[in-house]
Amino acid sequence: MVAIGYEDIVKAPKALLHDHLDGGLRPATIIELADAIGHPLPSTDPEELGRWFVTAADSGSLERYLETFAHTVAVMQTADALRRVAAECALDLAADGVVYAEVRFAPEQHLDHGLTLDEVVEATVAGFAEGTALAAAAGQRIRIGTLLTAMRHAARSQEIAELAVRFRDSGVVGFDIAGAEAGFPPTRHLDAFEYLQRENFHFTIHAGEAFGLPSIWQAIQWCGADRLGHGVRIVDDITTGATPVLGRLAAYVRDKRIPLELCPSSNVQTGAAASIAEHPIGLLRDLRFRATVNTDNRLMSGTSMSREMALLVEAFGYGWAELQWFTINAMKSAFIPFDERLAIIDEVIKPGYAKLLP
Ligand SMILES: [Zn+2]
Numbered sequence: 001m002v003a004i005g006y007e008d009i010v011k012a013p014k015a016l017l018h019d020h021l022d023g024g025l026r027p028a029t030i031i032e033l034a035d036a037i038g039h040p041l042p043s044t045d046p047e048e049l050g051r052w053f054v055t056a057a058d059s060g061s062l063e064r065y066l067e068t069f070a071h072t073v074a075v076m077q078t079a080d081a082l083r084r085v086a087a088e089c090a091l092d093l094a095a096d097g098v099v100y101a102e103v104r105f106a107p108e109q110h111l112d113h114g115l116t117l118d119e120v121v122e123a124t125v126a127g128f129a130e131g132t133a134l135a136a137a138a139g140q141r142i143r144i145g146t147l148l149t150a151m152r153h154a155a156r157s158q159e160i161a162e163l164a165v166r167f168r169d170s171g172v173v174g175f176d177i178a179g180a181e182a183g184f185p186p187t188r189h190l191d192a193f194e195y196l197q198r199e200n201f202h203f204t205i206h207a208g209e210a211f212g213l214p215s216i217w218q219a220i221q222w223c224g225a226d227r228l229g230h231g232v233r234i235v236d237d238i239t240t241g242a243t244p245v246l247g248r249l250a251a252y253v254r255d256k257r258i259p260l261e262l263c264p265s266s267n268v269q270t271g272a273a274a275s276i277a278e279h280p281i282g283l284l285r286d287l288r289f290r291a292t293v294n295t296d297n298r299l300m301s302g303t304s305m306s307r308e309m310a311l312l313v314e315a316f317g318y319g320w321a322e323l324q325w326f327t328i329n330a331m332k333s334a335f336i337p338f339d340e341r342l343a344i345i346d347e348v349i350k351p352g353y354a355k356l357l358p
Helices: 006-011 027-037 048-059 063-076 079-097 119-139 157-166 186-197 213-222 232-237 248-256 264-271 281-286 304-318 321-332 338-354
Strands: 013-020 097-106 144-151 172-178 203-207 227-232 260-262 291-293
Touching: 006 304, 013 079, 013 227, 013 291, 013 304, 013 321, 027 048, 027 063, 027 079, 048 063, 079 097, 079 119, 079 144, 097 172, 097 338, 119 144, 119 157, 144 157, 144 321, 157 172, 157 186, 172 186, 186 203, 186 213, 186 281, 213 227, 213 232, 213 248, 227 232, 232 248, 232 260, 232 281, 260 281, 264 304, 281 291, 281 304, 281 321, 291 304, 291 321, 304 321
Parallel strands: 013 097, 097 144, 144 172, 172 203, 203 227, 227 260, 260 291
Antiparallel strands: none
């Protein structure tokens, strides 16, 4: 097999469904924004600060992990800051060869300096549009869809779901809930999910990362999630051996082609997988689940879409055919209209990989 070079992976078109806006800031931007509001940081050297984020997220301490987001969220409290962070997110993803991305964030976490929920979304969506236009001017085509996240420990999911629907024609393509799984089952937010279903809207649910099968089962069978954020613990319902045997829930997820938003590096950091080589993505691909590759938090994991793919190439010996398979899986599972998904697959992804495939 021809070894795949990192530069070629960057050039290959990639699709990303699970990326947090507050988990992907540039360290230099955090430093500038923090300086402007007098927010203290662990370091004011961009490289050192970047390393601090990865180390803190790696530490295994929940307190230190949460501290990383306390810093990023603290500097994203004005319309200008949100617009800048969103624009840079679009530019960074485009430079990494991502042609389609759904980026999520929780508007309720950006109200500290007096912005309203609507103003938070307006600024962020404007930032994505600005970054997308700048990337296009530099010859890099990217389409970004915004997902609005509600925090599962809070009680604003209905309000955030209505906010998402209000912005459905202005860049918001879906809804999500995130936060600690244990003790906060998705069924707490049933009203919001039922509302979204009545509105013919799309949503994904963070489930089956730290917590196991009951969380995945609730997300699908009670809440009606279109996709699973992570969903990696679905492997607990698969008996491995010479011929793997799927339990009823795993079989349902595979039969219904429910997309799994797998995030290899992030899962290793949180302990949901022991290493990239032992990550269930290998088994889930072999069994042809609708598996996708994602970044989760680029800053905290010190990663990018190209790096995640390179890690999988290294761990599982994947070639271009597999990378194209993951990419098309993601594009098929996107929350934008079917004809637009098809256009990106036929006009961008397939021709891009055709140049790389032997
Ligand atoms: Zn996530």
